[in-house]
Amino acid sequence: MAAEQFQSLRNYLDSQVLGQSEFTESLLIAILADGHLLVEGPPGLAKTRAVNALAKGIEGDFHRVQFTPDLLPADLTGTDIYRPETGEFVFQQGPLFHNVILADEINRAPAKVQSALLEAMAERQITVGRTTYPLPNLFMVLATQNPLEQEGTYPLPEAQLDRFLMQLNIDYPAAATELDILRLNRGEELHGQVAMPTPLRQEDIFNARKEVLEIFMDETVENYLVQLVIASRQAEHYSTDLARWLSYGASPRATIALDRCARAKAWLSGRDFVTPDDIQAVFGHVMRHRIILSYQAEADGVTADQALQLILQEVPTP
Incomplete structure (x- = not known):
């Protein structure tokens, strides 16, 4: 429901x-x-x-x-x-x-x-x-x-x-x-316009949050999630470019956020389990404001999204 x-x-x-x-x-x-x-x-x-x-x-x-x-x-x-x-x-x-x-x-x-x-x-x-x-x-x-x-x-x-x-x-x-x-x-009716639904009750939102936290995440997927965040802190173990680009990585708060967002993404997709695709889909949104680029990266015109894309490439997907 x-x-x-x-x-x-x-x-x-x-x-x-x-x-x-x-x-x-x-x-x-x-x-x-x-x-x-x-x-x-x-x-x-x-x-x-x-x-x-x-x-x-x-x-x-x-x-x-x-x-x-x-x-x-x-x-x-x-x-x-x-x-x-x-x-x-x-x-x-x-x-x-x-x-x-x-x-x-x-x-x-x-x-x-x-x-x-x-x-x-x-x-x-x-x-x-x-x-x-x-x-x-x-x-x-x-x-x-x-x-x-x-x-x-x-x-x-x-x-x-x-x-x-x-x-x-x-x-x-x-x-x-x-x-x-x-x-x-201009006020024209477009194909696919949807009437405003009945507002979500706060009780329904809290119940949905409980369901999200109960979404299954396999241990290998869990380890993959953690390694993605760790790669932002220990970039030298993954790529020389990444090591030059990143000054500071994300904190454990990013790991928690990535876990919650991936579970919510899976729940919205109608699944009761999390896949690596769910994690990758929200990875950029969760991380781009949490990493700090180096002066070298800024001088080279490298963006946070480019650095995060390299992390996704370097960390093996289960």
């Missing part, structure tokens, strides 16, 4: 965000794996539209926060408000107390704001003054960012990047897809 509901939501997302099936699938994987998602791409590629569509398909509160250079931590967490009639301070909750948070253009905000968001993402709680407040059981941060080359953007701290389950890079659509986008924007 839960699988059918997720498939209905996926079909709806695909009909709302044309030509971005990998993006919409990753949104569902993030929900199933109980993680946060970072989406990078130029403005105008339906990043915000996709998150809005997802929020409509989930039973829960949704809030969008536009990140700007003048944003303050209290704008996210909330603050203590003085009540003259009682002479007491009362805490007024901020946007982070919603279930789904869209952090739009996250890399335009200063470090203090990122620090407040980091606690929420990592600990599922926020601290204001001397008091710590728990966040809802269903809590997701879906963040968008523009490429760093654009005006007024700042790189996110490595510790915060590591808290994102996956990072997706969105590119421009093909010509045929862009024509459909144009027609959809």
Whole structure:
């Protein structure tokens, strides 16, 4: 039953965000794996539209926060408000107390704001003054960012990047897809349009997450998953090019994320076991924001995706 509901939501997302099936699938994987998602791409590629569509398909509160250079931590967490009639301070909750948070253009905000968001993402709680407040059981941060080359953007701290389950890079659509986008924007009915399904209940999401964790993974596949992450740290054992390109590899948090995402990918595919293909399909999204390239790699024009592709080539597939 839960699988059918997720498939209905996926079909709806695909009909709302044309030509971005990998993006919409990753949104569902993030929900199933109980993680946060970072989406990078130029403005105008339906990043915000996709998150809005997802929020409509989930039973829960949704809030969008536009990140700007003048944003303050209290704008996210909330603050203590003085009540003259009682002479007491009362805490007024901020946007982070919603279930789904869209952090739009996250890399335009200063470090203090990122620090407040980091606690929420990592600990599922926020601290204001001397008091710590728990966040809802269903809590997701879906963040968008523009490429760093654009005006007024700042790189996110490595510790915060590591808290994102996956990072997706969105590119421009093909010509045929862009024509459909144009027609959809004019209000025309397109073939394959799907009505919005009944919103997923939070109880159904939690049950689906349990099913995902119970997906079978053979020991050889498990070892393969671990070796892929280890290769990012011990590159010299696999390839001289890889050793020149990588300064720092991924942490054990990446191993956990890769495991959860591969299981979610298998579950969405209707299988009760994980294959190496599931791991390879999510490997780039889980790892690209967790590795640090060397100066040599940057000078040679090597990207994180190229380094990760080399890891997939060098580590034997079971």
